[in-house]
Amino acid sequence: MERLTPQQRLQIVQLYYENQRSVTNVFRALRPHYGQHNRPALNTIRHTINKFESEYSLVDNSRPNRPRPARSIKNIAAVAESVRENRDELIRHRSQQLGLSYGTTWSILRKDLHLKAYKIQLVQELRPNDLPARHRFADWALEKIEEDPLFSSKILFSDEAHFWLNGYVNKQNCRIWDEEQSEQVQELPLHPEKTTVWCGLWAGGIIGPYFFKNDDGRNVTVNGARYRTMISDFLLPEIESNDLYDIWFQQDGATCHTARETMTLLRSHFGEQLISRLGPVSWPPRSCDITPLDFFLWGFVKSKVYADKPATIEALEANITRVIHDIPVEMLERVIESWTFRMDHLKRSCGQHLNEVIFKK
Known part of the structure; x- marks a missing residue:
């Protein structure tokens, strides 16, 4: 029931003195006026009477709105x-x-003071020699886009990422309410399992995911031989099946990517349309802020795949596959537009961090 008006409180006082000063009798007498369930509670009636008899008042005390x-x-x-x-x-x-x-x-x-708390943005540390390399790459990319406005949609960006089967519990955020100290414990593996995933992203879709495994089907990390196997057995057939004959291929400067045999394999297929360290077009080092897989894909996928707390690597990999396959092409097109936008800022910043993009100035 809402707060009583002074008139309603006066009615309670009158009934109180007319009914042998009994709170219970007042409660009963109010039924014809309010109904069975809308009557003021016994405590409300008692508080009203006590206030009247102690303060001779039926209104609330008004307090000035002053700061504490x-x-x-x-x-x-x-x-x-x-x-x-x-x-x-x-x-x-x-x-x-x-x-x-x-x-x-x-x-x-x-x-x-009308202040807000802002999180610190983490970025890759850049070395002095990185800035000219990033600037040159932005110049090259913008020149290609000026020649062909659809150029950015013809690049297949690639990268790997680790997804951990995380069994950790944050003890500070986990409580067990019981009458006695619980003896419940949780065993955690010394080295939690993980799966290493490769994907290729372009404006028209995503090639992958590809999970690195050995001959026994166990998850393994990437080395030069495994990377070349992925290219020969998975990437090149996918490129052919999607008719991506004019595609540019981008990779970062990881050692397994730039081994001599790997670069020979990539050059034999992509020729001059290869963006890589030691490649025809040099990819600038420490530049994850201009790789769509780093500034979009991996964060997006990791925000989704752990929602149902997968208990096995197989379940985790199934989630990764599902989330990646569900990404609409329209979203990828916007990601590539963002990449072009980042190239423009990278040129104007002379290779510095993309603060205007990070803080959306």
Whole structure:
């Protein structure tokens, strides 16, 4: 029931004195006015009578809307000065230094100073020689796009990623409520299982996933021989079946990618349309921020595949396959548009980090 009006409270007081000063009798007398279930509760009636007899009032006390003493002008100024000196300080540490409670410090930061907490963006460390290489690549890519507006849609970007079958439990976020100390434990493997996945992404679809396994079907990591097997037995047949004869192939500078035999194999098929370290078109080192698989695909897939907590590598691989196959072509087209957008920013930044893209300026 909503808060009682002064008139309703007056009615309760009158009935109270008319019915032998009995709260129960008042409760019964209110039934014709409110019905069986909408009557004021016994505690409400009792509180109304007590207030009237102690304060001679039937209205609520009005309190001025003033700030709490802890959020005083002095404390607000102290928090503001603390922020100017160190923006990275944790609220817990800041409150301890200022002698304020955590809640008061948080309220001053958000409600009085109108500040927000932003996460730090992690980027690949760049070396001085990387900047000219990134700048040159952006120049080359934009020139090719100027010659052919559809050029970016003719690049097959490739990469591998590890997906762990994660059995870890965060003890700080896991609680077992019981009457006594639970003796429940969870055994964790010393080296959790993982699967290594390769994919090729272009504007028209995704080739893969390809899972690296040995002859016994066990998951293995990538080396030069396994990478060449993937190219010969999986990538090239997929390119042929999709009629991608004019496709450019991109890979990063991992050792297994740029081994002499591997580069010979790739050159024999892609010729001059190979983007790689030691290739006809040099791929800049430490440039995961301009690889669609790194700035889009792997993060997107990992955000989906663990939703049902797969218990086996087979279940994890099935989830990976399903999520990748469900990605619509329209989304991939937008990803390639984003890559072109990143090339433009990479050129204008002379190879520096893409801050305008990261922070969406």
